[in-house]
Amino acid sequence: MGAVYDLEDENTTMTLKPVSGDTNLGMNDAITRRDFLGSTLLASGALLFKSITPAELLAAGATGAAADEFTGYGGVGEYSTSNGNTLAVLEAGHAIRDRVYDPLAKDVIDTRETYDCVIVGGGISGLAAALFFQRLSQRESQRQARPGMKCLVLENHPIFGGEAKQNEFLVDGKRLIAHQGSAIYQLHSPDSFIAQFYDSIGLKAQKLDYQNWAGPLPEMPLSQTPYEAVGLEHGQYGFWFGARFGQKPGMWLIDPLGKNLKGAPVSEATRTEWLRWLKSTPLQGDRFIHPKVEGDAISRYLDSITLEQHYMERFGLSRETVRTFLSPVEGGASGLGPDALSAYSDYAFEMLHPVTDEYSRDQMFPGGNTTIARLMLKSLIPGAINDPAINDASPGPDSVTAVTVNNVNFDALDIPQASARVRLSSTAISVQHDGKKGDGEPGKSDSVSICYLKDGKLYRVKGRSAVLAGGSWTTKHIVQDIPDSHRRAYAEFYRSPCLMANVALRNWRFLYKMGMSGCRWFEGTGNYMEVRKLALTGVSDSRISPDSPIVLSLKILYSFPGHSTEEQGDLGRAELLGTSFRDYERRIREQFTEMFGAYGFDAQRDIAGIILNRWGHAYLSPQPGFFFGREGRPAPREILRNAPFGRIAFANTDLAGAMDHRYSILEAQRAVQQLLAIFK
Ligand SMILES: Cc1cc2nc3c(=O)[nH]c(=O)nc-3n(C[C@H](O)[C@H](O)[C@H](O)COP(=O)(O)OP(=O)(O)OC[C@H]3O[C@@H](n4cnc5c(N)ncnc54)[C@H](O)[C@@H]3O)c2cc1C
Numbered sequence: 001m002g003a004v005y006d007l008e009d010e011n012t013t014m015t016l017k018p019v020s021g022d023t024n025l026g027m028n029d030a031i032t033r034r035d036f037l038g039s040t041l042l043a044s045g046a047l048l049f050k051s052i053t054p055a056e057l058l059a060a061g062a063t064g065a066a067a068d069e070f071t072g073y074g075g076v077g078e079y080s081t082s083n084g085n086t087l088a089v090l091e092a093g094h095a096i097r098d099r100v101y102d103p104l105a106k107d108v109i110d111t112r113e114t115y116d117c118v119i120v121g122g123g124i125s126g127l128a129a130a131l132f133f134q135r136l137s138q139r140e141s142q143r144q145a146r147p148g149m150k151c152l153v154l155e156n157h158p159i160f161g162g163e164a165k166q167n168e169f170l171v172d173g174k175r176l177i178a179h180q181g182s183a184i185y186q187l188h189s190p191d192s193f194i195a196q197f198y199d200s201i202g203l204k205a206q207k208l209d210y211q212n213w214a215g216p217l218p219e220m221p222l223s224q225t226p227y228e229a230v231g232l233e234h235g236q237y238g239f240w241f242g243a244r245f246g247q248k249p250g251m252w253l254i255d256p257l258g259k260n261l262k263g264a265p266v267s268e269a270t271r272t273e274w275l276r277w278l279k280s281t282p283l284q285g286d287r288f289i290h291p292k293v294e295g296d297a298i299s300r301y302l303d304s305i306t307l308e309q310h311y312m313e314r315f316g317l318s319r320e321t322v323r324t325f326l327s328p329v330e331g332g333a334s335g336l337g338p339d340a341l342s343a344y345s346d347y348a349f350e351m352l353h354p355v356t357d358e359y360s361r362d363q364m365f366p367g368g369n370t371t372i373a374r375l376m377l378k379s380l381i382p383g384a385i386n387d388p389a390i391n392d393a394s395p396g397p398d399s400v401t402a403v404t405v406n407n408v409n410f411d412a413l414d415i416p417q418a419s420a421r422v423r424l425s426s427t428a429i430s431v432q433h434d435g436k437k438g439d440g441e442p443g444k445s446d447s448v449s450i451c452y453l454k455d456g457k458l459y460r461v462k463g464r465s466a467v468l469a470g471g472s473w474t475t476k477h478i479v480q481d482i483p484d485s486h487r488r489a490y491a492e493f494y495r496s497p498c499l500m501a502n503v504a505l506r507n508w509r510f511l512y513k514m515g516m517s518g519c520r521w522f523e524g525t526g527n528y529m530e531v532r533k534l535a536l537t538g539v540s541d542s543r544i545s546p547d548s549p550i551v552l553s554l555k556i557l558y559s560f561p562g563h564s565t566e567e568q569g570d571l572g573r574a575e576l577l578g579t580s581f582r583d584y585e586r587r588i589r590e591q592f593t594e595m596f597g598a599y600g601f602d603a604q605r606d607i608a609g610i611i612l613n614r615w616g617h618a619y620l621s622p623q624p625g626f627f628f629g630r631e632g633r634p635a636p637r638e639i640l641r642n643a644p645f646g647r648i649a650f651a652n653t654d655l656a657g658a659m660d661h662r663y664s665i666l667e668a669q670r671a672v673q674q675l676l677a678i679f680k
Contacts, residue, residue: 025589026604027582072581075611076175077168078408079370082159084180084500084613089156090577092427092453093616096477101429101451101458108451108458115152117675118450118463120428120478121470122155123162124182124369125651125664127376129153129467130420131201132672134380138419140676149679151420152461154452156427156470159408160377163615164661166367169504171549171608174540178502178551179368180613182661184225186354186362194352194662201375202398208363208535214543220517222533222544225364226553229530231517232257232278238519240595241265245522250594254515273317274325282314291344294351295628299344303627307331307338307346328559329520329527333659335496335619336568337559342624348658366534369661371404378403380420383412405538426454431466432480433646442481442646465644465675469651469668471495473617479648486645489636492626493654496569497576498618499556501526501588504609505549510601512546521595525587526554549608554588565623573616585610620654627657641667644674 022028070087074080085093095101117133119126130153137149159165163181170176187206188195198206213219223230231237235255242250245265253263257278261271282288291299302310308322311330319339322330327337334345354360365371378385378398386406413422429452433445448466452459468475472493476482482490508531511517518530529552533544541548558572588610589603597603629635637657640650649671656663 022586024604025586025593026602026607027586027589069580069582070614072585072612073609075167075609076170079159079166079168079180082157082165083167083611085616086157089427090614090616092156092429093474095453096427096429096474099477101453104430104451105458108460110460113152114447114462114464116149116463116679117151117465117467117672118448118461119151119153119467119469120431120450120475121162121468121652122153122157122160122422122424123469123652123664124164124373124376124661125653125668126153126155126162126467126469127160127373127380127422128197128665128668129469129651129672130422131376131380132669133467133676134420136672136676137679140679148419150418152463153420153422154426154428154450155422155424158425160413160422160424161370161373163618164369164373165613166370167502167551167611167613168367169502169551169609169611171504171506174549176504176549176551177366177534177539178553179226179364179370180500180502181368181498181615181618182370183368184227184362184364185369185372185661186352187360188354192353194665197665198372201372201379202403203372203375203400206363208365208537210535211533211539211542211544214545214548217512217546220512220546222517223530224532224535225362226530226532226555228362228532229518229520229528231530236515236517238514238516239264240519240521242521242523242594249598252514252519252595270318270321273315273321277311277315277317277321277326283316286314288314290350291347294348299347300628302343302347304624304630305343306624307341307343310343310346311338323561325522327561328557331559332555332557333619334621335498335557335659336565336621337557337561339561340559340563340565340568340621340623342622342626342657344627345622345657348622348627348656349660352660352662364532364535365404365537366539367404371400371537372661374403374408375400377408377422381412381418381422383409384422385409401538423452423454426452426459428452428470428474428478429458430480431468431478431648433648434462442483442648445646448647463647465647465649465678467649467651467668467671467675469664469671471617471652472620472654475650475652479645483645485639489639492623492636494565494569494621494623495617495654496565496619496621497558497572498615499554499576499584500613500615501554501556501584502611502613503552503554503588503592503607504611505552506606506608507547508550508552509546510596510599510606514596514599519595521591524594525584525591526556529554565621569621576614576616581612584612619659620657622657641670644671644678647675647678649674 074083119129130151133151141148165180167178167180210224220236221230221234235258238252238254239256240250240252241247261275311317311322322338331338331341334341385403386409428450431450433442434447434449435445448463450461472490473495476490520528536542558575560568560571593603627635637655641655651667651671653659653664655667
């Protein structure tokens with residue numbers, strides 16, 4: 001392999017080129033964040049060039065320099081003002097938490113609008129709720145020969161999608177796209193509910209075509225998603241060990257599986273057990289049987305222990321090995337390391353039964369599940385995405401590619417006559433059943449009042465029903481008359497933060513030269529990265545080579561093993577929210593330089609842009625007992641799912657305990673069906 005990829009030394013430990021100071025790291029360069037530096041940032045002067053405390057940052061407000069220093073560069077295109085939770089979104093959210101609008105002012109602007117359903121949250125779950133409401137209520141209206149029902153979606157970000165959004169960079173004239181959060185989807189058999197849902201929004205061919213290799217250099221197999229790590233099996237993957245392992249400078253172990261971890265700076269005992277994990281070989285005599293249906297005996301057992309305990313039992317791992325080498329990536333789909341999670345959290349995703357034959361690799365659009373959110377919006381409001389076909393070869397305006405790349409027609413989202421409307425940059429702050437004296441009894445009330453904040457003003461709309469699809473972290477604060485049972489249930493939902501840092505590179509020759517398409521490290525900023533070939537959905541290049549500009553996505557999680565699930569989320573959030581854009585940028589540049597500086601990588605030259613997507617409450621991290629309850633008590637999620645509370649039903653993927661857009665859809669369907677029963 002060394003010869004093939006022009007790698008001089010397979011067990012490469014090389015001296016790093018000394019790089020120090022912001023200038024060498026490229027911190028002060030006009031890269032693709034030129035427009036960002038050129039406007040408010042330069043005007044704000046000194047603020048940029050010193051570290052800023054979280055208190056100073058937040059005190060400085062949602063606009064101007066502080067917003068720039070928190071939110072940072074947002075890229076180009078429609079998503080450029082909506083990279084993760086921007087400072088404006090964060091402030092509106094914290095105003096709810098801190099009850100800033102409680103009691104509600106008398107001068108709330110009454111829009112005099114009444115909808116049959118008001119949906120809070122315009123992520124996949126909220127959009128799915130609107131679609132189900134539109135489709136199912138139409139049938140009900142026809143049956144009852146009454147006018148069609150109407151719904152309104154309130155979404156706090158400037159663009160719909162929730163975690164299913166994308167970033168766009170313009171690098172040397174090429175548009176690069178990457179996901180902000182929700183990335184992959186699995187293949188489902190055509191007769192499954194999920195496949196039929198995809199079909200109904202226009203995603204008829206689930207399997208996508210991807211970029212091909214461009215010569216003349218020998219082809220390196222590439223992953224289709226950030227999680228696939230194909231290089232691990234093919235010998236084109238690296239593990240990096242730095243100061244934590246006594247390595248100064250750090251060292252690479254390339255092809256760690258092929259080399260059976262020989263050369264890794266770890267003890268023989270650690271090597272043996274870690275290898276067992278990496279090669280998926282449980283201890284001899286392992287009798288573990290995967291759960292078959294949710295709630296069977298094995299799933300209940302798994303929910304009574306931590307994922308850490310489960311891995312230790314099955315693979316004979318020490319706690320230290322789990323925490324050093326597995327955490328937080330294993331468990332990463334639930335935001336924290338295995339010590340904080342119910343063991344069942346690893347299996348909850350399997351219960352959706354995707355196709356599992358050898359051709360069923362996970363799929364990903366260039367911007368991840370952004371395309372699925374856009375297809376849903378286009379189905380809900382046909383004029384929402386502009387129609388002109390992208391080129392003559394396009395099969396038509398509703399083709400998946402056209403919906404991916406054509407502009408959103410923002411004016412079409414909130415039209416009075418429409419059966420579904422989507423109101424953006426609107427944060428719901430209060431939801432309450434109506435009554436004669438404003439203190440409605442949920443069981444008897446026939447409407448719900450929803451107040452929302454938009455452009456600094458408070459508005460009120462009414463709904464004959466409401467779906468709360470924004471997630472536990474806001475729902476528990478905004479439903480004013482929420483009963484104690486539901487409040488207690490939501491108090492057991494712990495959400496953890498995540499920073500998705502998208503790093504645009506001018507090329508990835510240095511990785512190719514090292515013989516790697518992906519790598520993993522165990523200290524510093526981030527944990528892994530993966531060069532991925534893109535699905536051919538609106539990308540300008542149908543081929544990829546080491547000379548191609550790419551985006552590497554660093555999913556940064558915050559795990560603090562030894563602390564409770566709740567504490568880990570709080571500690572992580574403090575770090576995520578208290579670190580400026582500039583500090584994160586510096587950390588990323590330093591991490592890359594430390595790892596790749598000796599192999600031809602130059603941060604100043606090679607990094608074309610960085611976008612940070614801060615998700616303060618990214619993941620539901622289910623603790624033991626979350627799924628099936630503890631000590632004979634019902635699981636918290638069941639209290640929220642069993643029945644609507646008056647005219648309010650609850651959705652969002654977190655109710656499933658597994659963060660997955662398919663659960664977002666299923667929870668929305670259940671919530672809408674519960675509410676429509678009220679109208680019968
Ligand atoms: C980093 C990351 C990676 C992921 N990767 C994948 C993946 O690869 N595949 C996959 O299937 N899933 C993935 N997920 C899971 C993801 O949660 C789901 O796929 C899905 O996007 C969630 O949709 P949702 O509507 O349930 O929640 P969200 O996407 O969170 O949508 C809720 C929306 O409601 C808004 N909102 C909340 N409160 C209010 C309020 N009071 N007023 C107005 N609006 C409000 C929120 O800001 C948000 O926009 C990932 C999640 C994260 C965080």
